[in-house]
Amino acid sequence: MAIRPGAAGSHRLNDPTQSGLLMRLHIDAPLLLGLLLLCAFGLVVLFSATDQDLDAVERQLVRLTLAFGLMFAVAQVHPYQLRRWSLPLYVLGVLMLVATLLVGDVGKGAQRWLDLGVVRFQPSEMLKLAVPMTIAWVLADRSLPPRLGRVFAATVLMLIPVLLIAKQPDLGTAILVAAAGVTVLFIGGLSWRIILMVAAAAAALAPLLWYRMHDYQRQRVLTFLDPTSDPLGTGYHIIQSQIAIGSGGLHGKGWLLGTQSHLEFLPEHHTDFIFAVIGEEFGLTGILVLLSLYLFIIYRGLSIAVNAPDTYGKVLAGGLSLVFFVYVFVNTGMVTGLLPVVGVPLPLVSYGGTSMVTLMVGFGMLMAVQTHRK
Amino acid sequence: MRLDSNLQDRQREERLVGARAIVAGVLVLAALSLVVVRLVRLQITDHEHFSVLSQDNRVKIQPVPPSRGLIYDARGVLLADNHPSFSLEITIEKVDDLPGTIAALAQIIRLDDKDRERFEHLKAQRVRFQGVPLRLNLTPEEVARFSLDSYRFPGVDVRAELIRTYPLGELTAHALGYVGRINTEEIGRIDSSDYAGTRFIGKGGVEKAHEGLLHGQAGYQQVEVNAHGRVLRTLESKPPIAGRDLHLYLDITLQRAATAALGEHRGAVVAIDPRTGGVLALVSNPSFDPNPFVEGIGGQEYHALLYAPDKPLFNRAVRGQYPPGSTVKPFVGLAGLAEGVVDTRKIKYCSGAYRLPGQSHNYRCWRHSGHGGVALEAALIQSCDVYFYDLAHELGIERLKHVLGEFGFGARTGIDLAGELGGLVPSKEWKEKVRKQLWFPGETLIVGIGQGAFMATPLQLAVATATMANHGHFFQPRVARAAQVPGAPQAEDLPTVSHVIDAGDPHRWEQVIHAMTQVVESPRGTAKGIRSRDYRIAGKTGTAQVFTLGRNQAYNASQLEEKMRDHALFVAFAPADDPRIAVAVIVENGGHGGTVAAPVARKVMDAYLGGSTLIAEPEAADGD
Structure with missing residues (x-):
C-alpha cells in the first residue's frame, strides 16, 4: 500500500453530518442517536420484561454505560491500528x-x-x-x-x-x-x-x-418445522412466543400488561424472547418502531462503509453493519417462528452483557472508520 | 501512471462497495419484510385466534366445593362435622418418576408404611387426573417445608380441604354411614359439574341417602394463573351453596343406651317413635370407626375389618335378614281378625302338633305336650305354634302375605338410610319364580310362625311393631327429621310417607295389643321377666332358627356350638296405652328371645321413658 488511507478520502471532510467537535471526539452523531434511542427503548421494554425489577434494569444500564464507554474508546483508535x-x-x-x-x-x-x-x-x-x-x-x-x-x-x-x-x-x-x-x-x-x-x-x-448435528440441534429443526409436535417440550417456546405476539395485535396490550410474559407462559422473556414481549405489549406498531430504529442504524453503518476512505474501513464497516442486521434477523425470525430456535439475543435490547459489549465495540470501530480521516 | 492506476482502483472499489451496499440494503429490506409479513399474519390476521389462546392460558375456571351439611341428633348433638385439613396429593398422570418423587418427598415430610399402603390402595381405584393423597393431616411445619421445595415436585400439591369427621365414631357408624372418595364407578353416576372440586360422596347410611341435601352446589371462580398454575387473582366468582344441615330423630343418648344394652352380643336394636316413624336408635353390634374410611383406609386395615368373624362392617339393623320367628305372631293374629277368619273368642286346640287335612306330616308346636285349648290372647302369651298354623292355613298365603306387606314385611321400608334390604315373605309366585317349585300348603303354616324362607330385618320388625302400636297407622321410617339451610332461622321438616291398615273394627288393634301386654305381664307370658313398674310394655318374643333340627331331635342350646344357636328376638312398644317408643331387638345366637333379647329392649325403653332399670332375674322361662 503506497498510499496512506485518508489522503485520497480527504475530500469527503465536508460531509454535512460531521461537525467539528464531534469529529474531533470521534463520535458519529447519527449512529449515536440511533443507538441511544434503541437502548432507551430496550430499557423500557426490559423494565416490563423483568417484571418491573428495577435492579435488573439498573444492572443493564450500568452495562450499557460501560459498553458505550468502550465504544467511545474504540472510536479513538485509528482504523490503521485496527488493521494492524x-x-x-x-x-x-x-x-x-x-x-x-x-x-x-x-x-x-x-x-x-x-x-x-x-x-x-x-x-x-x-x-x-x-x-x-x-x-x-x-x-x-x-x-x-x-x-x-x-x-x-x-x-x-x-x-x-x-x-x-x-x-x-x-x-x-x-x-x-x-x-x-x-x-x-x-x-x-x-x-x-x-x-x-x-x-x-x-x-x-x-x-x-x-x-x-447433535440430537438437540436436530430436535430444534424438527420443532421449527412443526412446533405442535412437542407442545410441552421444545415446541413450547415457539408456541408461547407466537401466542404472545399474536395476542398483542396492532396496538398491543399496553406496557406492563402483557399476560404471556408476566404470567411466565413465555420462557426467556427478558433474554432471547424479549421481542415477543414487545409484540405483546406494544403490538405491531411498537415492533415497527423498533425495526425502524434497527434499519436506521444499519443504514448509517452502510453509508459509513460506502464513504470510508480506505478498503479496510469500507469492508470492515460494511461487514459489521450487515452482521448486526443478521443478529436482528435471526432473533426476530426465531421469535416469530420463521427460523429455528438458536440462542441469539435481540441486539442491545435483550438482558445480558456479553453480546452487548461485542456489538458496541463493533460500533466503536464504525465510528473510528467514519471519524479518522487523516 | 501508478497513481493513475491506483486512482482507477479506488474508483472501481468505490463503485463496487457502493453497489454491494445497495444490494445489501435491498436484501436487508427484503428480509425484514419477511419478518413484517409474518408479524402482520400473527398480529392482524390471526390476532383473534391468539387472543383466545392467550386468554385460555391465563384464565382458568376453578370449582369451589360447597361445605357439606352437618348432622345433628334430636337434641342438637353434633354427629358429623367438617374439619379443615391439609393433605399431600400426587396427580399420577403428571409425574414421570413416581417412586423417585415419593422417595424425595419422604426426605421432607414424614411418610410411614401405612401412608404408602393407603396410597397404593387408592392409586388403584383413582379417577384419572385427580390427585391421590399420599399423606393426610400435614402439620403446618410440613406444609411450609413442602411449599419451599414445591417447584421440585410438579404434579404434587398440598390440598386444603374440609374433611368429614364423626366425633362419636363407632356409635353412629351404621346409622350415618360415612363419606369417602368418589370412585370410578360413582363418577359415572354423579353430575360432574355438581361435584367439581369435591372428592367426597356419601357411601352409606344417612350420608348416602341424603347426599342431595348434604352436598350442596359447587360454585366456581375464574382465576388468573401463571404458567406454573399458581393462582394470582380472582376475576369472577360464583359462591358455592353449602349443603343443608340435617336434624335427625336419632337420640344419641338412646343410641348409647341401646349399644350398652347389647353389650358384647352380636345383634341389632332399632327403636322407632310410632307417632312419627322417626328412628330413635339404630344399633348394629359390633360397629366400626368410620373416620379412617373418609380419607381412604389402608388395604390391610380394611381387609381386617371386612373379614373379621363378627363382621363389624355388616349393618345388621337394615341388612341383616333373619327369620322373624314368633315375633310375627301378633301381626298374623291381626291379619286373622282383620280378615274375619277368627275372633278373639275362637278357641283352637293344641295337642303339641298339627296336621293338615289329609296329610300325615306333623307340624310341631314348640311345646310338645301341647297348650290345650287356646284363644288368640292365650296363643300369643304362650306363643302357641299350633294356633298360628291353623290360622295361617285358614288365611291362606295370599291374604297372609298381603297383610304382612301392609306392616312393611317383604319389601324395603324406604328408610332414608342407604343399603337397606327388603327381607322376604315367601309366596306362590316367589317360589315358582325363584325356586321353580310348587307351593305346598305346609309352607303357609311355616310362614304363620315366622320361620322357613320368611326373612325380616330388625328395622322391618321395629316398623311393624310401631304400626301395631299406632293402631295400623304405618309411617315410613325416617332417620332425618328436618333439613336446615345453614344460617337459616328454622329447619324445614322433611316429608313423611304413611298409610293406614284397615282392620275393619278398630277394637281389634286393642285386642292384639292387650294380648301383647300380657306377654310381659301374665305369669305365663314368655317375657314376664321384663315387666316394669313405671309403664306398661306390649311385646312379643321370638326365636329364629339358625339350625334345622331333625324330626325327632330335641333342641339343646348348651350342646350346640354358639354359631349354631338360635337368634333371640324381641319386639315391644311402650307405654302400651300411649306408645312413644317401639323397639325391635335381635341377639344373634342369643338363644331365647324372652331371656336375652327382651331385657335389652327393656333397657332401651327405660332409657327413653325414664323407667327404673330393675329387671327381675330372667328366669329360664320356657316358651318361644
Whole structure:
C-alpha cells in the first residue's frame, strides 16, 4: 500500500453530518442517536420484561454505560491500528477457543466459557469481531474485488474458528461468526459466481449436515418445522412466543400488561424472547418502531462503509453493519417462528452483557472508520 | 501512471462497495419484510385466534366445593362435622418418576408404611387426573417445608380441604354411614359439574341417602394463573351453596343406651317413635370407626375389618335378614281378625302338633305336650305354634302375605338410610319364580310362625311393631327429621310417607295389643321377666332358627356350638296405652328371645321413658 488511507478520502471532510467537535471526539452523531434511542427503548421494554425489577434494569444500564464507554474508546483508535491488530487478535481468539475446548467451563451443556480467574469470558464473542477484522485485513491488502486465492485464504481463516465454536457446541454463535466473515466478503465484492456456487453446494450438502448435528440441534429443526409436535417440550417456546405476539395485535396490550410474559407462559422473556414481549405489549406498531430504529442504524453503518476512505474501513464497516442486521434477523425470525430456535439475543435490547459489549465495540470501530480521516 | 492506476482502483472499489451496499440494503429490506409479513399474519390476521389462546392460558375456571351439611341428633348433638385439613396429593398422570418423587418427598415430610399402603390402595381405584393423597393431616411445619421445595415436585400439591369427621365414631357408624372418595364407578353416576372440586360422596347410611341435601352446589371462580398454575387473582366468582344441615330423630343418648344394652352380643336394636316413624336408635353390634374410611383406609386395615368373624362392617339393623320367628305372631293374629277368619273368642286346640287335612306330616308346636285349648290372647302369651298354623292355613298365603306387606314385611321400608334390604315373605309366585317349585300348603303354616324362607330385618320388625302400636297407622321410617339451610332461622321438616291398615273394627288393634301386654305381664307370658313398674310394655318374643333340627331331635342350646344357636328376638312398644317408643331387638345366637333379647329392649325403653332399670332375674322361662 503506497498510499496512506485518508489522503485520497480527504475530500469527503465536508460531509454535512460531521461537525467539528464531534469529529474531533470521534463520535458519529447519527449512529449515536440511533443507538441511544434503541437502548432507551430496550430499557423500557426490559423494565416490563423483568417484571418491573428495577435492579435488573439498573444492572443493564450500568452495562450499557460501560459498553458505550468502550465504544467511545474504540472510536479513538485509528482504523490503521485496527488493521494492524486484526491478525494478532484473531490468533489470540483461536488459541483461546482451543483452550476453551480443553479446559472450559460447561454451561447449559456446552463448553463456552473460559475462566480467566478474574472474569469468565466467552472467546467466541471475541471472534465475532476478530473474524471480520482479519478478513477485511486479507481483502484490504490489494484493491477490490478480491482474487480467488484471497477469497480462499479468507474462507479458511473464517472456517477455523467457526468449526471450533460449532464443536463446543454453539451453533448460534458459529453461524453468527460465519455470517460476520461472509458479510465482509460480500461487501468486499465476492463474485456472484462464487456466491451462487456456494449456495448450490450448501443446498446439496444440507442433508449431510443433518447427520453431523447433535440430537438437540436436530430436535430444534424438527420443532421449527412443526412446533405442535412437542407442545410441552421444545415446541413450547415457539408456541408461547407466537401466542404472545399474536395476542398483542396492532396496538398491543399496553406496557406492563402483557399476560404471556408476566404470567411466565413465555420462557426467556427478558433474554432471547424479549421481542415477543414487545409484540405483546406494544403490538405491531411498537415492533415497527423498533425495526425502524434497527434499519436506521444499519443504514448509517452502510453509508459509513460506502464513504470510508480506505478498503479496510469500507469492508470492515460494511461487514459489521450487515452482521448486526443478521443478529436482528435471526432473533426476530426465531421469535416469530420463521427460523429455528438458536440462542441469539435481540441486539442491545435483550438482558445480558456479553453480546452487548461485542456489538458496541463493533460500533466503536464504525465510528473510528467514519471519524479518522487523516 | 501508478497513481493513475491506483486512482482507477479506488474508483472501481468505490463503485463496487457502493453497489454491494445497495444490494445489501435491498436484501436487508427484503428480509425484514419477511419478518413484517409474518408479524402482520400473527398480529392482524390471526390476532383473534391468539387472543383466545392467550386468554385460555391465563384464565382458568376453578370449582369451589360447597361445605357439606352437618348432622345433628334430636337434641342438637353434633354427629358429623367438617374439619379443615391439609393433605399431600400426587396427580399420577403428571409425574414421570413416581417412586423417585415419593422417595424425595419422604426426605421432607414424614411418610410411614401405612401412608404408602393407603396410597397404593387408592392409586388403584383413582379417577384419572385427580390427585391421590399420599399423606393426610400435614402439620403446618410440613406444609411450609413442602411449599419451599414445591417447584421440585410438579404434579404434587398440598390440598386444603374440609374433611368429614364423626366425633362419636363407632356409635353412629351404621346409622350415618360415612363419606369417602368418589370412585370410578360413582363418577359415572354423579353430575360432574355438581361435584367439581369435591372428592367426597356419601357411601352409606344417612350420608348416602341424603347426599342431595348434604352436598350442596359447587360454585366456581375464574382465576388468573401463571404458567406454573399458581393462582394470582380472582376475576369472577360464583359462591358455592353449602349443603343443608340435617336434624335427625336419632337420640344419641338412646343410641348409647341401646349399644350398652347389647353389650358384647352380636345383634341389632332399632327403636322407632310410632307417632312419627322417626328412628330413635339404630344399633348394629359390633360397629366400626368410620373416620379412617373418609380419607381412604389402608388395604390391610380394611381387609381386617371386612373379614373379621363378627363382621363389624355388616349393618345388621337394615341388612341383616333373619327369620322373624314368633315375633310375627301378633301381626298374623291381626291379619286373622282383620280378615274375619277368627275372633278373639275362637278357641283352637293344641295337642303339641298339627296336621293338615289329609296329610300325615306333623307340624310341631314348640311345646310338645301341647297348650290345650287356646284363644288368640292365650296363643300369643304362650306363643302357641299350633294356633298360628291353623290360622295361617285358614288365611291362606295370599291374604297372609298381603297383610304382612301392609306392616312393611317383604319389601324395603324406604328408610332414608342407604343399603337397606327388603327381607322376604315367601309366596306362590316367589317360589315358582325363584325356586321353580310348587307351593305346598305346609309352607303357609311355616310362614304363620315366622320361620322357613320368611326373612325380616330388625328395622322391618321395629316398623311393624310401631304400626301395631299406632293402631295400623304405618309411617315410613325416617332417620332425618328436618333439613336446615345453614344460617337459616328454622329447619324445614322433611316429608313423611304413611298409610293406614284397615282392620275393619278398630277394637281389634286393642285386642292384639292387650294380648301383647300380657306377654310381659301374665305369669305365663314368655317375657314376664321384663315387666316394669313405671309403664306398661306390649311385646312379643321370638326365636329364629339358625339350625334345622331333625324330626325327632330335641333342641339343646348348651350342646350346640354358639354359631349354631338360635337368634333371640324381641319386639315391644311402650307405654302400651300411649306408645312413644317401639323397639325391635335381635341377639344373634342369643338363644331365647324372652331371656336375652327382651331385657335389652327393656333397657332401651327405660332409657327413653325414664323407667327404673330393675329387671327381675330372667328366669329360664320356657316358651318361644
